[in-house]
Amino acid sequence: MNYAIIGTGAIGGFYGGMLAKSGKEVHFLFHSDYEQALGNGLQVDSVSGDFCIRPVKAYKSTADMPPCDLILVCLKTINNRLLADMLRPILKPDSTVVLVQNGLDIERQAAEVLPASVGVAGGMAFICSNKIGPAHIRHLDYGRLTVGAYRGGSQALEQLCSDLHAAGVEALLAPDLHEARWKKLVWNIPYNGMTVILDSTTEQLMRQADSRALIYDIMLEVLRGAEADGVHIPTAFADEMMRSTDQMRPYKPSMRLDFDHHRPMEIEAIYSNPLAAARSHGVDLPKIAVMEQQLKYIQQTYLP
Amino acid sequence: MNYAIIGTGAIGGFYGGMLAKSGKEVHFLFHSDYEQALGNGLQVDSVSGDFCIRPVKAYKSTADMPPCDLILVCLKTINNRLLADMLRPILKPDSTVVLVQNGLDIERQAAEVLPASVGVAGGMAFICSNKIGPAHIRHLDYGRLTVGAYRGGSQALEQLCSDLHAAGVEALLAPDLHEARWKKLVWNIPYNGMTVILDSTTEQLMRQADSRALIYDIMLEVLRGAEADGVHIPTAFADEMMRSTDQMRPYKPSMRLDFDHHRPMEIEAIYSNPLAAARSHGVDLPKIAVMEQQLKYIQQTYLP
Numbered sequence: 001m002n003y004a005i006i007g008t009g010a011i012g013g014f015y016g017g018m019l020a021k022s023g024k025e026v027h028f029l030f031h032s033d034y035e036q037a038l039g040n041g042l043q044v045d046s047v048s049g050d051f052c053i054r055p056v057k058a059y060k061s062t063a064d065m066p067p068c069d070l071i072l073v074c075l076k077t078i079n080n081r082l083l084a085d086m087l088r089p090i091l092k093p094d095s096t097v098v099l100v101q102n103g104l105d106i107e108r109q110a111a112e113v114l115p116a117s118v119g120v121a122g123g124m125a126f127i128c129s130n131k132i133g134p135a136h137i138r139h140l141d142y143g144r145l146t147v148g149a150y151r152g153g154s155q156a157l158e159q160l161c162s163d164l165h166a167a168g169v170e171a172l173l174a175p176d177l178h179e180a181r182w183k184k185l186v187w188n189i190p191y192n193g194m195t196v197i198l199d200s201t202t203e204q205l206m207r208q209a210d211s212r213a214l215i216y217d218i219m220l221e222v223l224r225g226a227e228a229d230g231v232h233i234p235t236a237f238a239d240e241m242m243r244s245t246d247q248m249r250p251y252k253p254s255m256r257l258d259f260d261h262h263r264p265m266e267i268e269a270i271y272s273n274p275l276a277a278a279r280s281h282g283v284d285l286p287k288i289a290v291m292e293q294q295l296k297y298i299q300q301t302y303l304p
Numbered sequence: 305m306n307y308a309i310i311g312t313g314a315i316g317g318f319y320g321g322m323l324a325k326s327g328k329e330v331h332f333l334f335h336s337d338y339e340q341a342l343g344n345g346l347q348v349d350s351v352s353g354d355f356c357i358r359p360v361k362a363y364k365s366t367a368d369m370p371p372c373d374l375i376l377v378c379l380k381t382i383n384n385r386l387l388a389d390m391l392r393p394i395l396k397p398d399s400t401v402v403l404v405q406n407g408l409d410i411e412r413q414a415a416e417v418l419p420a421s422v423g424v425a426g427g428m429a430f431i432c433s434n435k436i437g438p439a440h441i442r443h444l445d446y447g448r449l450t451v452g453a454y455r456g457g458s459q460a461l462e463q464l465c466s467d468l469h470a471a472g473v474e475a476l477l478a479p480d481l482h483e484a485r486w487k488k489l490v491w492n493i494p495y496n497g498m499t500v501i502l503d504s505t506t507e508q509l510m511r512q513a514d515s516r517a518l519i520y521d522i523m524l525e526v527l528r529g530a531e532a533d534g535v536h537i538p539t540a541f542a543d544e545m546m547r548s549t550d551q552m553r554p555y556k557p558s559m560r561l562d563f564d565h566h567r568p569m570e571i572e573a574i575y576s577n578p579l580a581a582a583r584s585h586g587v588d589l590p591k592i593a594v595m596e597q598q599l600k601y602i603q604q605t606y607l608p
Contacts, residue, residue, distance in 0.1 A: 197501065197502075197598070198501075198598060198601055198602065198605075200601075200605075204605070205601075208600075208601050208604055208605060210596075210597045210598075210600035210601050210604070211597065211598075211600075211601040213597060214594065214597035214598065214601070217593075217594075217597075221590075286590040286591050286594075287590050287591070287593070287594045289521075289591070290518065290521075290590075290591045290594045290595075291594075292514075293514045293515065293517060293518035293521075294501070294502060294514075294515075294518065296512075296514035296515075297502055297504075297509075297512050297514050297515035297518070298502065300512055300514070301502075301504070301508065301512060
């Protein structure tokens with residue numbers, strides 16, 4: 001099974017790099033870092049050991065890439081409308097596309113535009129990892145990739161998990177992708193937006209009593225949204241997210257990094273889609289709705 | 305009837321200045337601006353005409369002031385725990401204390417610590433006015449003072465309104481102080497906090513579609529809180545607040561100015577007290593609760 005990494009940043013660079021290091025055939029799509037990757041390879045500084053993939057199978061366009069069995073899409077959801085055109089050159093009839101992205105209802109939108117024979121799945125990276133320079137990734141903490149089938153592709157996902165394990169990466173095949181997506185939102189919804197709105201890190205939010213209570217209240221609202229959308233997540237799960245964030249190093253979530261680097265934020269995938277899902281079942285999530293509106297204001301006022 | 309202005313800032317300086325200009329006996333308590341006031345008087349630059357009260361009856365301490373019939377307290381609510389001690393030297397048995405302050409439940413707290421014979425009332429300033437230098441006020445827009453009795457003092461309030469009219473200031477004696485306080489909150493709750501949280505002016509919030517919708521949603525939540533607390537305010541009142549803010553010049557509300565000048569913000573009076581009032585009737589106001597928590601985080605993180 002050969003791999004394509006569509007978007008070699010903090011996430012794609014780490015998982016693709018680990019697979020390549022373990023001997024798998026991995027083709028990496030780069031954007032602005034292409035020249036650097038060609039010359040110096042893909043550098044990964046990881047808590048579990050630094051390494052460099054050199055030479056790296058680097059490409060500037062999917063048009064130059066071979067067809068691949070397993071395609072990990074590690075782009076921001078903002079670009080998903082370009083996905084069908086971008087993936088066309090590398091699709092086999094039985095390829096599986098795994099959307100390693102944030103938010104809800106990502107797979108449905110992709111499945112609508114990809115050929116019906118192509119498998120569609122979701123992936124959730126539980127990882128603290130940043131791109132710190134061209135083709136240069138720093139992996140700070142954690143690393144589990146949870147994947148779940150949306151349409152077909154279950155054999156390919158099992159192979160992916162097995163290859164990741166062999167590469168030293170924790171991988172989990174979730175029986176229920178929709179549940180896994182909501183569970184990830186229990187963390188993503190409070191921290192991603194609030195670190196932008198309150199100009200803070202996770203650690204600052206956890207240290208101050210009011211922001212800590214606010215984070216927890218918002219987690220509980222995510223649980224209410226999930227419940228309305230058919231996914232029961234016990235309160236203990238929110239408690240566990242609080243605990244594990246307490247143990248994390250001070251961290252800027254992806255949305256905060258997007259804001260800091262003047263890139264568009266994934267408001268639709270992380271906020272608007274979950275709000276719409278809950279609303280379609282007659283449930284309002286007022287605190288999350290405040291965050292969505294504040295973030296949209298910030299996006300339109302400060303970002304291109 | 306003689307007047308004391310306790311706190312000669314943007315509000316006290318304007319109303320006291322207008323009363324003094326019309327010939328009333330007005331005693332002004334200054335803090336850091338005392339020397340400037342003694343030397344150069346109280347300067348008011350107003351849309352309805354600039355003037356200077358010079359000499360001005362300026363004091364550094366209430367211990368030096370004569371007893372007064374009508375006492376306008378124009379300090380931040382943050383200092384209200386000092387009120388009983390501060391006012392003791394200037395109280396007559398039948399003085400009336402008007403708390404020209406923001407928020408809810410201000411009068412109850414003051415009435416508990418002031419002598420029972422002293423009238424207690426509330427005042428709400430509908431005015432755009434800033435202190436732009438020592439003993440120097442700029443009045444930008446509007447100017448109505450709405451007052452309402454909390455305990456006794458109704459004759460003094462009538463006299464106050466009549467004196468203000470004679471001085472060219474719109475004044476209104478509200479039949480229901482509690483209702484008037486909630487009505488003022490329909491404006492104060494959304495704009496005061498959101499200009500701080502989103503680092504903006506009223507005009508920026510009104511121009512962008514999402515923040516505009518957010519402001520309106522929060523106004524509707526204030527109406528729900530008022531309703532729970534026994535005050536019916538029709539939706540049309542929120543519409544009217546939106547319209548009048550659209551017509552306002554770009555403005556930084558008092559909380560935003562407090563933040564900009566590193567002064568404590570009136571979170572308790574404007575947010576915590578209304579939230580507690582609604583909660584005492586079993587009603588949650590989740591969007592306003594988010595604002596309260598965000599503001600407390602900001603206060604503790606950035607202010608002394």
